[in-house]
Amino acid sequence: MPNEMSRDTIQHSLLHHNVLIVWRPEYNLGIPIIDEQHRGIVTTINSFHYAMQHKHGESMLHPVIAMVKEYTHIHFEVEENFLKYCEFPDLENHIVMHNELRHELTKIGGKSLMNQNPYQFMDFLKKWWIDHICEKDRVFHEYLLKIERKK
Numbered sequence: 806m807p808n809e810m811s812r813d814t815i816q817h818s819l820l821h822h823n824v825l826i827v828w829r830p831e832y833n834l835g836i837p838i839i840d841e842q843h844r845g846i847v848t849t850i851n852s853f854h855y856a857m858q859h860k861h862g863e864s865m866l867h868p869v870i871a872m873v874k875e876y877t878h879i880h881f882e883v884e885e886n887f888l889k890y891c892e893f894p895d896l897e898n899h900i901v902m903h904n905e906l907r908h909e910l911t912k913i914g915g916k917s918l919m920n921q922n923p924y925q926f927m928d929f930l931k932k933w934w935i936d937h938i939c940e941k942d943r944v945f946h947e948y949l950l951k952i953e954r955k956k
Contacts, residue, residue, distance in 0.1 A: 826934060828844055834943070834945070839884055846933075852869075856869075866917060881903040888945060894948070906933065914926060
């Protein structure tokens with residue numbers, strides 16, 4: 806019977822500690838490296854969400870902020886280089902958005918650490934996912950589709 810109890814406990818845990826963002830095919834932009842990086846960002850958000858559900862949000866706050874800062878540096882560089890290569894007409898505005906996100910990340914990250922408030926940083930991550938990745942990055946996906954249609 807102890808095995809049965811542990812299976813129930815595991816099943817309960819799995820059912821009640823869902824991920825925050827479930828990756829769906831429509832999130833793909835069709836650019837393999839950028840899609841992989843976006844999935845990595847989702848993984849980070851979900852891992853932080855999991856830590857917060859298990860009352861480890863405060864202890865994970867500093868490492869998550871540091872990781873997101875490094876990750877955005879790499880991701881934005883890759884994305885900007887790709888957009889330059891494709892001659893994306895709105896590249897300059899996209900770079901401005903990236904710089905604003907970097908600034909906001911530093912500001913919100915600092916406040917979250919000072920207040921030891923993981924929810925503050927999670928709100929930033931969710932906003933980044935919804936506003937930038939799901940909406941703003943779709944613009945260059947549409948641009949690439951237009952290019953493909955012209956070929």
